[in-house]
Amino acid sequence: MKLIMAIIKPFKLDDVREALTPLGVQGLTVSEVKGFGRQKGQTEIYRGAEYHVSFLPKIKIEVVVPDDLTDQVIEAITKAAHTGKIGDGKIFVMDIERAQRIRTGELDSEAL
Amino acid sequence: MKLIMAIIKPFKLDDVREALTPLGVQGLTVSEVKGFGRQKGQTEIYRGAEYHVSFLPKIKIEVVVPDDLTDQVIEAITKAAHTGKIGDGKIFVMDIERAQRIRTGELDSEAL
Amino acid sequence: MKLIMAIIKPFKLDDVREALTPLGVQGLTVSEVKGFGRQKGQTEIYRGAEYHVSFLPKIKIEVVVPDDLTDQVIEAITKAAHTGKIGDGKIFVMDIERAQRIRTGELDSEAL
Amino acid sequence: MKKPLNVWGLSALLLPALLLALPAFADDAAAPAAAAAAAAAAAPPKLDSGDTAWMLSSTALVLLMTIPGLALFYAGMVRKKNVLATMMQSFAITCIVTIVWTVAGYSIAFTTGNAYFGDFSRILLNNIGGFIAKGNDTQAFVLASGIKDVADMSTTIPETVYMMFQMTFAIITPALICGAFADRMKFSALCIFITLWSLLVYSPIAHWVWAPSGWANQLGVLDFAGGTVVHINAGIAGLVCALVLGKRVGYGSDNMAPYNLAYAVIGASLLWVGWFGFNAGSATAANGRAGMAMTVTQIATAAAALGWMFAEWITKGKPSVLGAISGAVAGLVAITPASGFVLPGGSIVIGVAAGVICFWSATSLKHMLGYDDSLDAFGVHCIGGIVGALLTGVFSYGPLSATDASPDGSPGGLDQLKLQAIGVCSTLVYSAVMTFILLMVTKALVGLRVDAEEEREGLDIVLHGEQVL
Amino acid sequence: MKKPLNVWGLSALLLPALLLALPAFADDAAAPAAAAAAAAAAAPPKLDSGDTAWMLSSTALVLLMTIPGLALFYAGMVRKKNVLATMMQSFAITCIVTIVWTVAGYSIAFTTGNAYFGDFSRILLNNIGGFIAKGNDTQAFVLASGIKDVADMSTTIPETVYMMFQMTFAIITPALICGAFADRMKFSALCIFITLWSLLVYSPIAHWVWAPSGWANQLGVLDFAGGTVVHINAGIAGLVCALVLGKRVGYGSDNMAPYNLAYAVIGASLLWVGWFGFNAGSATAANGRAGMAMTVTQIATAAAALGWMFAEWITKGKPSVLGAISGAVAGLVAITPASGFVLPGGSIVIGVAAGVICFWSATSLKHMLGYDDSLDAFGVHCIGGIVGALLTGVFSYGPLSATDASPDGSPGGLDQLKLQAIGVCSTLVYSAVMTFILLMVTKALVGLRVDAEEEREGLDIVLHGEQVL
């Protein structure tokens, strides 16, 4: 199994989730994160003092999938999260050695 | 070393932490996340418009342990986080190549 | 490529970011987490009832770097996040099999 | 980075107002003098410290309704990225309308002029301190009719207090409109549009209904505290804004759940408390009518909140907090025109009707018709205002409005109901048409809407360079 | 998804009230007529616009205490998942009690009836506008005793204003109880319980203590603004609720740290400000007694806040914000019965005593006895109320309560202390017993508590389908 971790723009979350469902992805986990990257942050102004906010709000999606789904999932995310503007985000893939469902104790691909 | 990542129900956090301490786990890191899965989300109502909230609040625990503790830790988490109801969550295991304690520079299992 | 995950004290975030830029790190992702560890938590008092808060606010930095940068990045983080006091945090290293930039589809080290 | 403000745009604002008003000015320049003469003939009206005390307090209460009341009510219902921009709308409107009212709005609304428009005798509050000597006014304010056969209206308070109390009404009315175009209007457009709207829509309608020389007042249309002037007016203007600006990006697909309903509850609560100043203050005195106005306000509000709550509980299975507070606001709106005219019994009916009907309009009608009135400015204020304005004509109790000149007062009945319908319709038409024109003018000057990407990023950071939390 | 509301449950509510009240009704049907006759004989009491102005403002201030004051104070102390449900309790109670008070509560409390229960002459506020002519009441409200040898109480304000001011007290009292059962009561149960409690507990006790015909009033029990009627009453009812409903799931093991103490600070601050209306408004006039009531309220509150703060600082090492605001509320509670009777010196003693004793009751007594009074409705309101009610009997200063009929007023002393103890005990007993009975009735109708899993998920989403942030 692979853990696919995608950093995307927040307003793309629903699109990505909808793109994954048809592939048979039945679960995923989402966190609010702040991203620093090529996309330049925003300038905030407080009593005339300008702060450069280098961190922008992003969404991190973590989804564990069977090996054979990996490519399709990556492709689906790329498509759904794409705007073509800087800051669209990244996808990283890691290996998962083991997975277990807490409720039933099912293991590995059974557990996803 | 292994990174054990567990997605659990929020109110089970204290139970899980208490289950790990006797095993010698001396540290762990916790994030608030939102989970999408078999457990159906909630319906929220705003001025009569019903929103289906597909994401439910979950807690993600990340704990790095020496290889030989892996099984016990997984078992302890499974037990402590179990309610038997849908949405209890998952445990994923990844390999950690290296660990370092910032304060002392200690490495690997010394660092945990 | 490696995913370097560092848990640090919140007020060290800017220092760490500034330490990484000269190394050519062009992106990273940050989350607010709560840490449990050797550092003893705080005591909060509510209507005379003392709660021991075992979880302390920490920052988790996730940064994916080419293999050859790994050591320098770890060193830079260690230095910048160091205060010498308990609770300074940890650095964990994992292997990343694949990376992709959503905007362009660029792969692996091109994508970082 | 936004481009610096288009300064000439703003300075162009006062022109149309001046042009439109010139005829009125010419016709009635002599009126204030006449009024003064009439006042001199009768015994000068005496000040009453108790009435003044209550009106000073009421003014504070009504200001509290807009800042922070309405600011919180609206900000709690938008998404996180628009919270500050939404609060800024209420706050900036408070400042802008204060100046507009001082410069010309008050004069347009509450001087004699003709039946449609006041005159310019109080421009820049000219001579408003004219009766002051030794730190106090020597006589109370008279709302002069300046017209034969139309009686003056006497108060027992200084004119400054009357002007200030009315100013707080002039402030909240345009602020209510913001609910309709929340999340997408440019701030520069808002500044221009509100300035024009205050002068050319609010002030004239206030004149029609509340000035002794106003045509609706003379006709006998009843509107104690602003059902037509404030709520129907703002609500229909909101609908026009919602239609002209179009739907929010993502409307119908994105989750637009409120950021923080706790803010909305605080806001609704402050609206309720402040509304005591609005309605009971509209008696311009601390008397039995003020007491009855406060009583019926409380009862109608509670009845409407429960009406909406139970309607939702029965039809949707759960009584929501947003429903309860929305119902309360609907009740407050509906009782507004009636508050100085009806007794507790009538107020319960008005409340329940407002709660249930506005529940329907905000939850069903809106989706049926498909406009995106973000925070239901139309669904609650216009519909609630119409319910209240019409039922005023049904439940009005004579002795509350009786005077020496009119010993029967204005009791409810079919005749009164017809008059109420006239008031409602003319407000709807005038406000809708003028709002449309002023939006077009504003669009021509600076454009109305932020672009789609800015809207997605959120108005807080795009327009104001700030973020909440 | 919740099952739709059990409508017949609610409609069954008024029955017990009617049954219980019938004897009173039969006995005293003639009383209002008698009172009217008496009033006619003397010169009709004159309205005073200054007093009316202050009472209108006070009414707004006391409403502000409940919404948003108490709503925020309580919501800030619960966990995130119960924030909206907690605000909803205050808001819904405001609406429910408004209707209950209008329908029968006011009549039960403030008409003659007998020594225990008013009559039904003001049911549905019947004839409350009876003196209105030409937009004002022709005479001020007289709180009729209707009983030989017991003097009427005259005011200088319209009855509507008196009724409204008292309504805000009727609203806040049951809302205070919610602190005890926060986080676990069903909303349907709350609606039913509060309706019954308001009619059958609050209104009668208000009658005992404040109606000229009430037994406690005739006996000479002093309670200026509601130490017994409001705080002891709500506090002991809270304790009974906490005992009957049982502890929160996870009590003693889970972290139940407050969600947002900033809300609690705002809430406590608004309670403080609004309490000026509560206490100084209880003078029913803008006079020296109101001024002194405001003065001693301020001093006792500050003294109690500092008392709690230093007690905590010394014993726990840190002065907490929650401690300071809790102390302030304890001081406000304790000075309430005393506020129209004592001088600044006495108020400092009352304040310090309330701060230190309530610190002990909320932090030690509660843990010793082991009940789970979530937000210390009992520990602060009942204990603080008892401290204040008894010390009123010690520090009462005669000239503040003197009248022509009683030129010495009610000076403090052993005799008065005994009377105060009687007032305290009878309130404790009656409220506790009735609360228990009404909880049992409610339990039989719809059940009292959400189930454990719902409680764990949080009331916001389970009961109202909404979430904060």
Added chain:
Amino acid sequence: MKKPLNVWGLSALLLPALLLALPAFADDAAAPAAAAAAAAAAAPPKLDSGDTAWMLSSTALVLLMTIPGLALFYAGMVRKKNVLATMMQSFAITCIVTIVWTVAGYSIAFTTGNAYFGDFSRILLNNIGGFIAKGNDTQAFVLASGIKDVADMSTTIPETVYMMFQMTFAIITPALICGAFADRMKFSALCIFITLWSLLVYSPIAHWVWAPSGWANQLGVLDFAGGTVVHINAGIAGLVCALVLGKRVGYGSDNMAPYNLAYAVIGASLLWVGWFGFNAGSATAANGRAGMAMTVTQIATAAAALGWMFAEWITKGKPSVLGAISGAVAGLVAITPASGFVLPGGSIVIGVAAGVICFWSATSLKHMLGYDDSLDAFGVHCIGGIVGALLTGVFSYGPLSATDASPDGSPGGLDQLKLQAIGVCSTLVYSAVMTFILLMVTKALVGLRVDAEEEREGLDIVLHGEQVL
């Protein structure tokens, strides 16, 4: 864990005050008697219920400014870790100053004494209830001059009400200072410093300016509602605190963006609403002067908010919410001394000047000079206060301050401007010097600042053991 409170430190507080005051006490012990005699000769001044009603309401409004107004305004601008500690400062100061004012502050400020310091005849509010009989004061309060050739000032309200109204001013003034040392002062130091400052800086300056015997009052310095006494005084004290305590850790490098500007907007809004009590209440009556004071307050505030907003829009490209609310506060500050003396025209000029100048002082001057006045207590309150105090001397309109004794009042002009400058300078010098001394005393007793690591961790958890959210 903090070490338990150093109790003797606090008890040592009152000593210096007593020592300093002893001469005054000796000199003037006979004065109250004399005043009483004088009062007896003339007809006793009558109470007015309307004026009393307004002053009771005003007192509530001014308390609302500090809690929760200022508490929220300041808490919204600090970082998350200091939110509760910042609210606690306002709340604790409210409590502390209430006691200090009761014990001695009021007596020092508003009794005769000499030109610099009152006497001790009202220590512990001694005899403040002296005129009470049958629940009301038999005569209104006279602010006795006790000095030949200096007229007494008569009011129409009970002394308790006057004392309470003034107490709320004594509360907010030191609370304003907190803006300067936010995020770094020890709470124990704050308690001690504020106690001393209230007694030895605030009360004397209030005496100079507002007591009939005060030197500035006799000289003819105009300060209607506290431009010098409150704002310049607090602002300059803030600057001294900022300089003595030094910059925040991380100033200039760390992101110190406000935690929650929504809180700041609520706070600013409540300040605005409450300020009606502050300024219009300073008329001590519900009359034309109060009405005009409310009017000019509203206009100047709106003008200043727009002034700051457009200045920022033009120079920085975006109108920020923080800018608009800061401008509003600057306008409120600047109109304060002028509010009972000027007409609407003057108020617009004062407002615009305050908005633009304070924009410059808070955004440019501060960075030029390099002090760290965290929340611009100096930049807004001192600078705004000076703008207002001086322009009062320009725009003052005679009839507003005219009396029988002085039929021309105090019209603006060069002479008056000079007097205003004297008032400003003496406040600046006395407050700065005394603040410095009292900070040194406090430092010697308990130290002023938390250590760097505590500051980094945040005051909420370190000082109070609590956290927000």
